[in-house]
Amino acid sequence: MPKISAATVAEHRARQREALIEAAVDILVAEGATAVTPAAVGARAGLARSSVYQYFDSAAALLATIVEEAFPRANAALAEALAGADGPAARIDAYIATMIRLGAEGAHRPAAALMASDLHPACRERLMELHHEQAAPLRDAVRDLGVPDPGLTADLLGGLLHGALTAADRGAPADTVLARTLSLVHEGLAGAGPHRPHTGGTDNAAR
Incomplete structure (x- = not known):
């Protein structure tokens, strides 16, 4: 039996699989x-290509796994904040x-790289499904706010958020990006409907 670096074979395999996913990302x-x-993923993880095939039978399988794992961490943080x-x-x-805090940490980079890639149609369809699921809480909140054209409004807020994430990814201070983004959101939504946006500061939201 090959030498393992964990208490059990199952734990060893889980660690190797995680190392391969991290290398692929x-x-x-x-x-x-x-x-x-x-081959490239194995080399990055310090494993032979034959070892990679014990976990992933192709490059497509590696990418499909990255798609599935590109969102859970951010979604968990969003659920807690919301x-x-x-x-x-x-x-x-x-x-x-x-989202801006996670963006400053680089958490969105795998998903962004996948969006820019020429993926297999089924893989791209799944990626878009997961992206829409992640955006659903924002769309629901905009709808519940009672503004006109909530779908369009949510899309426009999504565009603003994308710009904020790009700025944070390029090194702009996250606090500055957040403050300016929320200021624009509040100004934009203030006159858009009967409900004035929350203006009680960003301390709680940013945690």
Whole structure:
């Protein structure tokens, strides 16, 4: 039996699989989806290509796994932040603040790299499904706010958030990006409907 670096074989395999996924994500972000191959991922993780095939039978399988794992961490952080938000305006603030904080940490990079890649149609369809699921809380909060054209409004807020994430990714201070983004959101929504957005500060939303 090969030497293992964990208390059990199952734990050893879980660690190796995680190392391969991390290596695949690193390659994806740095070089694009076409560079994610079993050989390249194995080399990055310090494993032989034959070992990679014990976990993933192809480059497509590696990319499909990255798609599935590109969202859970952010979604968990969003769920926690939204659970403590009182009312739709506060939920919008919490959503935006959490996404900008995660963006400053680089958490969105795998998903962004995947979006820019020429993926298999089924893989791209799944990626879009997960992206829409992640955006649903923002769309729901905008709808509950009672503004006209909530779908369009949510799309426009999504565009603003994308710009904020790009700025944070390029090194702009996250606090500055967050403050300016929320200011624009509040100004834009203030006259858009009967409910004035939350303006009680960003401390709670940014946590």
